[in-house]
Amino acid sequence: MSLQMKLAAITLDCPDPPALAAFYQQATGFEPHPKSDADFAGLNGEGGLLIGFQRVDDYRAPHWPDQSVPQQLHMCFRVEEDLDEAEARLLELGAGKPDHQPHEASKARVLTDPAGHPLCIVPG
Known part of the structure; x- marks a missing residue:
């Protein structure tokens, strides 16, 4: 019997949780978690997924x-x-773009969020 798990949250370390949450909120449209504060901020995403900072x-x-x-x-x-x-x-919102891009530009782009975490954008 396999274990059935559903991803509930992803939490990123960062120096400024409210600022990083604001970046991802503007990028994704996710709603702010009502118990966010200066030390931990969260965004409620699709299917109950929480992205925390x-x-x-x-x-x-x-x-x-x-x-x-x-x-x-x-x-x-x-x-x-x-x-x-x-x-x-995303660059307007504060993302960075590293010089190294491992994929063809039409397949994926590697960016970094304002705290330096890499993120990819891919065609929908």
Whole structure:
């Protein structure tokens, strides 16, 4: 008999939980969790998924693809609009774009959130 599990939450370490939650809220449209505060902020996503952001003192951002500070987490998001439009919007919101792009530009883009976590956007 296999264990049946459903992913309920993903939590990212960061220096400023409310700021990182605001970035992802604008990017995803997820609703803020009502018990968010300065040390832990959350967003309620589809199917009951919570994306959480927890304050970590002396946080060290990953430097993708360099593993001197490992990436820690890598999320991928499907986007309905053109990848160029989605990338431009995320960059306006504060995302970064590393020079190293391992995929063809039409298949996926690697960006970093404002705390340095890598994230991919892929066509929907």
